[in-house]
Amino acid sequence: xxxxAIIDDDPDILDASSLVLKSKGFNVITASNPNDxxxxxxxxxxxxxxxxxxxxxxxxxxxxxxxFRREKINTPILMYTSVSKxxxxxxxxxxxxxxxxxxxxPISPEELISKVEALLHKVKESR
Amino acid sequence: xxxxxxxxxxxxxxxxxxxxxxxQRLLEDEGHDVQTADCGEEGIRLGTSIxxxxxxxxxxxxxxxxxxxxxxxxxxxxxxxCFIATAYAxxxxxxxxxxxxxxxxxxxxxxxxxxxxxxxxxIKQRRLILEAERLKNxxxxxxxxxxxxxxxxxxxxxxxxxxxxxxxxNGELVYFNYAALRFLNxxxxxxxxxxxxxLPTEISEIIDKIIKKDKILLKTYSTQIExxxxxxxxxxxxxxxxxxxxxxxxxVVIILSNITQFKxxxxxxxxxxxxxxxxxxxxxxxxxxxxxxxxxxxLGLDREKQKExxxxxxxxxxxxxxxxxxLLDISRMELKTKQREIEDxxxxxxxxxxxxxxxxxxxxxxxxxxxxxxxxxxxxxxxxNEIIRLLINLISNAVKYNKENGxxxxxxxxxxxxxxxxxxxxxxxMKPEEKDHLFNEFYRAKNEKTRGISGTGLGLSIVKKIVESxxxxxxxxxxxxxxxxxxxxxxxNQN
Numbered sequence: 001x002x003x004x005a006i007i008d009d010d011p012d013i014l015d016a017s018s019l020v021l022k023s024k025g026f027n028v029i030t031a032s033n034p035n036d037x038x039x040x041x042x043x044x045x046x047x048x049x050x051x052x053x054x055x056x057x058x059x060x061x062x063x064x065x066x067x068f069r070r071e072k073i074n075t076p077i078l079m080y081t082s083v084s085k086x087x088x089x090x091x092x093x094x095x096x097x098x099x100x101x102x103x104x105x106p107i108s109p110e111e112l113i114s115k116v117e118a119l120l121h122k123v124k125e126s127r
Numbered sequence: 128x129x130x131x132x133x134x135x136x137x138x139x140x141x142x143x144x145x146x147x148x149x150x151q152r153l154l155e156d157e158g159h160d161v162q163t164a165d166c167g168e169e170g171i172r173l174g175t176s177i178x179x180x181x182x183x184x185x186x187x188x189x190x191x192x193x194x195x196x197x198x199x200x201x202x203x204x205x206x207x208x209c210f211i212a213t214a215y216a217x218x219x220x221x222x223x224x225x226x227x228x229x230x231x232x233x234x235x236x237x238x239x240x241x242x243x244x245x246x247x248x249x250i251k252q253r254r255l256i257l258e259a260e261r262l263k264n265x266x267x268x269x270x271x272x273x274x275x276x277x278x279x280x281x282x283x284x285x286x287x288x289x290x291x292x293x294x295x296x297n298g299e300l301v302y303f304n305y306a307a308l309r310f311l312n313x314x315x316x317x318x319x320x321x322x323x324x325x326l327p328t329e330i331s332e333i334i335d336k337i338i339k340k341d342k343i344l345l346k347t348y349s350t351q352i353e354x355x356x357x358x359x360x361x362x363x364x365x366x367x368x369x370x371x372x373x374x375x376x377x378x379v380v381i382i383l384s385n386i387t388q389f390k391x392x393x394x395x396x397x398x399x400x401x402x403x404x405x406x407x408x409x410x411x412x413x414x415x416x417x418x419x420x421x422x423x424x425x426l427g428l429d430r431e432k433q434k435e436x437x438x439x440x441x442x443x444x445x446x447x448x449x450x451x452x453x454l455l456d457i458s459r460m461e462l463k464t465k466q467r468e469i470e471d472x473x474x475x476x477x478x479x480x481x482x483x484x485x486x487x488x489x490x491x492x493x494x495x496x497x498x499x500x501x502x503x504x505x506x507x508x509x510x511x512n513e514i515i516r517l518l519i520n521l522i523s524n525a526v527k528y529n530k531e532n533g534x535x536x537x538x539x540x541x542x543x544x545x546x547x548x549x550x551x552x553x554x555x556x557m558k559p560e561e562k563d564h565l566f567n568e569f570y571r572a573k574n575e576k577t578r579g580i581s582g583t584g585l586g587l588s589i590v591k592k593i594v595e596s597x598x599x600x601x602x603x604x605x606x607x608x609x610x611x612x613x614x615x616x617x618x619x620n621q622n
Contacts, residue, residue, distance in 0.1 A: 012413035012439055016420055023426045054405075105408075106415030109423045 002120055003027045003044060007037030007064070008052035008080060013105070017050060020109040021116065034064045041073065048120055051099070052080040062097065069098040076100040076119045135180040135250045136160045140170030140196060141212070142188045146235075150183065153239050154246065167191025174200035179207050181249045183233065186213035186220060194220070194227055201228040206256050208249035212237075290362070290383030293369075296338055296376045298323040310362045310383040312354055327352050333366045334379050343368050343376050351386065361390045402569045406450055406584065410443040453585035456516070457568070460592050471506040471620055472514050474539055474546055481518040482537075488526045494533050501540035505619040509597055517593045520586040521613055525552035528611070545599070545616040552612075557605040565603060566591045 004026050006017050011032065018028045029044055031037040033055055041049060049068070053061040065077050077099040100122075101115055137159050141147040144165070151161045162179075164170035167188045174182055174196065182200055186193035197209050211224040214235040221232050230249050233242065284291050290307030294300055300322040308316060316322060323331045329350040337348065347367045354360040363386045371377045417436040421428055428436070459465040482489070482496060489496060507514075525535045529552045538549040557565070564570040569584035594601045597617055605611040 010409060010413055012443065013416060015439075016413070016416040016436070019428075019432075020420060020423075020426065105412035106419060107412075108419050109426060 001025050001027055002047040003029065004048045004050060004116065005029050005031070005037070005040050005044065005046040006050045007031045007034070007040075007055075007061070008050070009033055009055040010052070013052070013080070013107070016107055017112065020107065020112055023109075024113055026116070034060045037064055038067065041068065041075065046075060047123070048116060049075050049077045050080065050103070050116075051077055065098050076123055078103055078115055078119060080105055133250065133254075134158050134160060135246075135253070136162075136177075137246065138162050138164065138170070138174055138179040138182040140164040140167065140174070140182065140188070140193070141185040142166055143185070146185075150242065153242060157243060157246075159246075167193070167196045170196045171199045174207070175203040178204040180253045181246055182207055182209045183212055183246075184209055184229075186211050186224075187215060194224060197224060197227050197229055206253065206260065208253045208256075210245060210249060288385070290381075292322075292326075292381040292383070293378055294322060294334060294381065295378040297321070298334070298338065301378060307381075307383055310354060310360070310385065312360075327354075327364075330364045330366065330381060333364075334381070337366060337368045337379050338376065340376075343370050343374065345370070358387065358390055358394070360385070361387045399568065403454065406569055407447065410447045410450075413443050414440040450585070453589060456589055457585060457592065460589070460596065467510040467513070469508050469510060472509045472511055473504070473506050474514065474518075474548065474617075475500045475504045477511075477514055477518055478522075478537055478539065481515065481522050484519065485523055485526055488523065489535075492526060492529060492531050492533070494526060494529055494535055496535045496537065498537045499539075500537070504539055504546060505541055507546055507597070507617045508620045509617070513593045513596075517590050517615075520590045521550050521615075524586060525550050525554065525611075528552065529554035533610075541619065542616065544619055546619050548615045548617070550613045550615075551610060553610040556607040556609050556611055557603075558607045562603060562605055566601075 004021050006014055006021075006028060007030070008014050008017070009032050014030045014032060018030060021028050029040050029046065031040045037049075037051070040046075051061045051065060053059065055061055061079065065079065068075065068077070079097075079099040079102050081102050081104055100119055103112055103115055137154055139147055139150050139154075139161060140163070141150070142165055147163050147165065151163055154161045162173060164173050167190045170182075170184065170188075171191070182197075184193045184196050184200075188196075193211055193213070197211065200207055200209060205228065208230045209228065210231045210233050211220070211229050212233040212235055213220070224232060230252055231245055233245055237245075284302075285304050287304070288306055290310040291302070291304045292300065292307045293302035298321050300316055300318055300320045302318070303316055311326065316325070323334055326334070329352050333348045333350060337343075345368065347365045349363055349365045351361060351363050354362055363384050365382045365384070367380050367382075369377045369380055417440045420426055421433050421436055478498065478500065482498075522535070522537070529535065533553040535553075536549070536551040538547075538551075540547055566587050568588045570588075591601055594615055594617065599615060599617040601616075602614045603611060604614075
């Protein structure tokens with residue numbers, strides 16, 4: 001089964017997301033800040049990354065995604081965007097944001113799973 | 128007012144005594160004031176020392192020629208009406224005397240009627256001249272006033288901090304003040320220049336529109352222009368058409384105001400709103416997420432897990448409530464809507480109460496609290512609730528950011544005119560860059576050691592507002608990993 005890395009500074013979100021994914025049989029690893037996030041991704045090479053756009057700083061999730069892409073880590077990224085609109089970072093899918101899809105918080109288990117599965121499916125197809 | 132009834136002052140200069148006295152009597156009978164001179168020299172002396180309405184000058188006198196006397200009097204008082212009287216009338220002298228300013232020529236001998244008629248004509252002329260003079264002076268005075276009014280207006284317009292530009296309907300600059308130059312970042316405007324192209328496009332477009340319109344709409348068109356980048360200078364230009372009395376366009380008045388500060392405040396406000404929105408949405412998203420999971424039957428959460436998520440949701444909602452309360456406190460403090468009840472506040476008392484209030488948290492972390500409070504510590508004049516709030520925020524931080532089995536030292540003593548309060552903890556401390564943001568709203572140090580500590584990020588900003596509202600001072604020292612000390616000085620009650 002696929003390995004999903006969740007990087008979010010809110011422990012409640014980490015727990016809830018993990019529970020949803022684990023219930024569908026995914027293996028989950030978590031980190032609660034960009035540094036640890038970078039570490040678990042490079043060490044475990046997950047199949048998918050779920051990344052919160054805003055952790056310590058308003059856009060450090062976004063920068064972490066850029067860092068992955070710069071280092072040729074092309075793992076699909078699903079970005080959590082709970083407050084992107086509120087802080088004026090209303091990402092558009094056509095913009096140069098190096099992520100594959102967005103999930104708006106709060107989490108809906110159904111939507112999260114369908115997006116994760118769709119993304120993993122897409123990757124499998126392209127290989 | 129009729130001339131006949133008006134008394135005039137008349138000077139008669141004649142060396143012939145009989146004629147002199149006869150004329151004097153005649154004119155005095157007419158009601159005039161008459162003075163006489165029996166020679167040219169005396170005539171000049173009298174005629175130039177006071178201004179007569181009329182002078183009758185004999186042409187031939189033994190000492191000085193009548194024409195010279197005329198010249199002297201006329202040069203001193205040009206409005207004195209002079210007659211030349213002579214028996215030796217000649218065409219040349221007549222011309223010469225007129226050239227020198229004589230009003231008329233009285234041939235000798237003359238009848239009383241002739242003389243009176245001539246003199247009355249002279250007096251009439253004198254009145255006309257004086258009236259004309261008066262009107263001229265009045266007009267000049269008006270013009271002077273107008274000129275000084277204009278310069279006063281000029282001074283006022285030059286002194287105001289708003290920029291003013293006036294452009295006529297041909298697009299030529301008619302008036303500007305220096306503030307306008309400053310705001311438009313352009314030092315080479317001159318009256319008469321066609322300035323439309325030199326103005327920022329935002330303004331020239333509006334002016335163009337106003338000038339080209341057939342009908343003048345008496346409304347102001349405004350636009351905002353970033354003159355210097357990075358919000359360093361933003362101006363608002365308000366362009367108003369000015370009509371002629373007949374309703375056609377005379378020109379456009381442009382008022383430029385510096386709105387940089389407003390824009391800055393607007394930006395801070397919207398940033399603050401964003402931060403508040405974020406602070407609200409984060410716990411709400413977590414709670415909503417938990418509820419979604421509990422409600423999702425396909426996940427099949429057991430009762431134990433459901434309860435755990437519900438109680439974690441309660442914690443998040445509690446933090447949301449705290450946040451709302453803190454925000455309300457801040458807004459009350461800033462709007463000063465809350466009536467303060469200033470009284471003598473004994474800080475040593477309040478420290479004990481606060482420690483009792485936080486006893487549960489202190490015991491839970493097994494923290495040792497050591498106090499050193501000066502006896503008979505002077506009171507301060509303050510609102511009791513605000514000082515309680517200050518102490519709770521600071522001491523609960525000292526607990527919250529402390530380590531298990533850590534210590535808190537609280538020292539309070541008098542220092543000159545201040546009560547000095549020190550709260551030192553042996554907690555996780557702060558990194559220098561974290562310390563810099565400490566009092567900012569919503570700032571919470573985020574590092575490997577603060578994880579799991581909850582707070583609104585408003586506590587210290589409230590503390591700072593309270594301290595500063597009493598003209599006190601707050602300082603912080605901190606060593607990352609070893610602890611933090613807050614030092615507060617509050618002015619003591621001087622009575």
